Structures are given as C-alpha cells and as structure tokens.
Amino acid sequence: METMLQFFEWNLPDDSQLWNQVKEAAQGLREAGFTKVWLPPAYKGQAGRTDTGYGVYDMYDLGEFNAKGTVKTKYGARQEYLDAVNALRNAKIDVVADIVFNHRMGSDATETIQATNMNWQNRNEPTGQQHQVEVWTKYTFPERNNKYSSFTWDWNDFTGTDYDQSTGDKNLLQFEGKSWNENVSREQGNFDFIMGDDVDFNEKEVVEELCNWGRWYVQTARINAFRLDAVKSIDSTFFPGWLKAMEKELGKPAYAVGEFWTQYVQELDQYLEDCGHSMALFDVPLHYHLMQAGQSNGGYDLRTIWRDTLTDHQPGYACAFVDNHDTQPGQSLESWVPNWFKPQAYAMI
Numbered sequence: 001m002e003t004m005l006q007f008f009e010w011n012l013p014d015d016s017q018l019w020n021q022v023k024e025a026a027q028g029l030r031e032a033g034f035t036k037v038w039l040p041p042a043y044k045g046q047a048g049r050t051d052t053g054y055g056v057y058d059m060y061d062l063g064e065f066n067a068k069g070t071v072k073t074k075y076g077a078r079q080e081y082l083d084a085v086n087a088l089r090n091a092k093i094d095v096v097a098d099i100v101f102n103h104r105m106g107s108d109a110t111e112t113i114q115a116t117n118m119n120w121q122n123r124n125e126p127t128g129q130q131h132q133v134e135v136w137t138k139y140t141f142p143e144r145n146n147k148y149s150s151f152t153w154d155w156n157d158f159t160g161t162d163y164d165q166s167t168g169d170k171n172l173l174q175f176e177g178k179s180w181n182e183n184v185s186r187e188q189g190n191f192d193f194i195m196g197d198d199v200d201f202n203e204k205e206v207v208e209e210l211c212n213w214g215r216w217y218v219q220t221a222r223i224n225a226f227r228l229d230a231v232k233s234i235d236s237t238f239f240p241g242w243l244k245a246m247e248k249e250l251g252k253p254a255y256a257v258g259e260f261w262t263q264y265v266q267e268l269d270q271y272l273e274d275c276g277h278s279m280a281l282f283d284v285p286l287h288y289h290l291m292q293a294g295q296s297n298g299g300y301d302l303r304t305i306w307r308d309t310l311t312d313h314q315p316g317y318a319c320a321f322v323d324n325h326d327t328q329p330g331q332s333l334e335s336w337v338p339n340w341f342k343p344q345a346y347a348m349i
Contacts, residue, residue: 004036009325014050019076019084026087037088038096038227042081046106049074057106058141059213060148067143068106085221097223102234103196109138110165111155114176122189123180133173134166137197148216151209158197183274185232194233201235211245218249231258236274243278257319263288265308272317283310283318290322294341320349
C-alpha cells in the first residue's frame with residue numbers, strides 16, 4: 001500500500017521555513033504510514049520569496065543565488081532543501097518533486113519579434129495580422145552566471161506569450177513560425193498555452209536542456225519520484241523520453257504522476273495512451289465524485305462513486321486523492337470536499 005502526503009498548500013507564510021519543517025517531521029511521517037511525500041517546486045520563481053514555485057524562473061536555483069530579490073525561496077535555502085530530502089530518504093520515504101515545465105516567467109530582457117494575436121476561446125484562430133511585438137522572453141540568469149548550465153532561453157524556445165511590453169496589451173500571442181504543440185488537451189481548441197512564456201517542446205535544444213536539467217536535479221537533490229504539473233498543456237510525446245532519461249539516471253523506473261485536470265475520464269484514458277502509459281494520473285473525476293457526495297445531503301448513491309473514474313478504468317495508472325492545493329477554497333479550481341465527509345472519503349481511497 002502506497003500513501004502520499006502533500007506537505008504544503010497555497011497559503012503558507014513566506015518565512016522560508018518549510019524545508020526545515022519537513023526535516024523535523026520526516027521520521028514521524030514514516031511512523032504514521034506515509035510512503036511518499038509530495039514537496040512543492042523547489043526552484044526560484046519570478047516573484048522571489050513570495051512565489052509558490054509555479055511561476056518558474058530558474059530551475060537550477062534551489063535557493064542559492066540572489067535572484068528576484070532573494071537567495072532563499074519561499075520554502076528555504078538550497079542546503080535546507082537537500083537536508084529535508086535526505087531526512088525523508090533516510091526515513092524510507094520517496095520524495096515526490098513537483099516539476100513545472102510548461103510556462104516561464106520573470107525573464108531578464110525583452111525581444112522584439114513578429115507575432116499574431118489568437119482567440120483565447122479558440123487558440124487555433126487568429127484574430128488579426130502578424131505584427132511587431134516586444135516580449136519578455138530572454139532568460140540569461142545573470143546572478144547564476146552559467147553555474148550548472150550555460151543554457152539561456154530566448155523567443156525561439158517558446159511558442160507564444162500573453163503580454164506585449166510595447167503596448168501594454170494582454171493578448172494571446174503566437175510567435176512567427178510557431179504553432180501550438182499538438183498532443184495536448186483540445187480544450188479551447190488547443191490548450192498548449194496556460195500563462196507566461198509557453199515552452200516549445202518541438203525544439204530539440206529545449207528537450208535536450210530539460211533532460212540535462214532533470215539529470216542534474218536527480219543527482220543534486222536525490223529525489224526519486226515526480227509530480228508533473230499541468231500535463232494537459234504539455235505535448236504527451238515529450239514525457240516517455242524524459243522519464244526514460246530519469247530512469248537511466250536513477251537506475252530504476254521513476255514513479256511519476258501527472259496533473260491533467262478534467263472531470264472526464266475519457267480524456268485521462270486518451271492522454272495515458274498518447275504518452276505510452278509512461279506515468280500515472282491524478283484521478284480528478286473521483287475527486288469530483290467525492291465532493292458531490294459530501295455536498296449531497298445524504299442523496300448520493302455511494303454504489304456509483306467509482307463509476308467513470310480512472311480508478312475504475314485503469315487502476316494501475318490512477319492516483320486517487322481527496323483534495324489538494326488547487327481545490328482548496330479561494331483557488332481557481334476550488335472544489336473542496338466538505339470537512340465532515342473527509343474521513344469517509346479518505347477511508348474509501
């Protein structure tokens with residue numbers, strides 16, 4: 001039996017203490033029966049010390065460089081992170097690292113290029129002619145000064161963005177010569193773009209860099225499992241190769257669970273097929289069933305709660321959960337399972 005604990009939520013204080021708290025809690029978590037602990041993104045975000053880690057700036061900065069106004073991340077310093085991971089590993093707990101690939105923010109300079117406005121409701125539909133824009137797409141990481149990697153990012157490594165510095169317009173922009181990655185959710189036509197600078201997984205140098213970073217991360221932090229953020233917006237053909245590279249680095253298959261947010265199990269089934277069943281997926285349909293049961297005032301037929309869930313369709317690739325940071329009150333995906341029903345929900349999963 002595997003039981004994973006998410007050791008964070010959105011509203012933690014910006015006191016850089018989480019890694020120290022993880023270290024202190026490690027042995028107790030094992031004694032409580034947890035076999036995996038999911039930690040938040042460990043690298044520097046565009047908002048510095050207040051960034052939850054999902055506004056990715058520099059994946060090589062684990063709280064080491066004085067970038068974005070801080071050395072430490074929201075959760076602590078590099079060595080504190082490494083100590084926390086080591087404490088969990090010593091307690092025989094797998095460390096699930098949160099990996100955010102698809103959007104970058106907080107670039108170091110702008111570039112002037114050609115782009116086309118696209119329809120937010122149908123991302124495949126242009127709403128105007130190609131024109132000149134000034135976009136924040138140049139990432140040089142001056143504070144790190146090429147330590148660990150000399151790779152820098154520019155507009156060629158992205159498919160689009162959502163802000164034109166020259167006009168202040170917040171439009172969905174697709175860059176000249178680019179197209180959205182194909183093997184993604186069909187929501188709003190093509191759900192490749194989420195926010196910030198959208199990574200182009202069709203670029204060979206991008207894929208090579210992300211593999212190089214992954215190998216460095218596994219070597220450096222000794223993490224041994226992955227939570228993959230927003231996979232519905234990432235080309236499914238990218239993951240088999242990346243996870244194979246991580247498997248080679250780890251010397252064994254890597255546990256990976258992807259976040260594909262949808263109420264429809266058929267979409268999860270399709271993504272698993274498209275990515276060659278290279279990962280598990282969170283069972284979002286089951287989460288919604290649990291929420292509905294808790295809100296039903298006794299009117300929910302519990303005999304149907306597993307129907308049309310990933311746990312029902314493909315149990316070997318399902319990660320059942322009750323709530324997480326995205327479903328908590330106040331978030332865009334708020335869908336909180338009522339507190340009174342949580343013991344029953346956890347008992348069921």
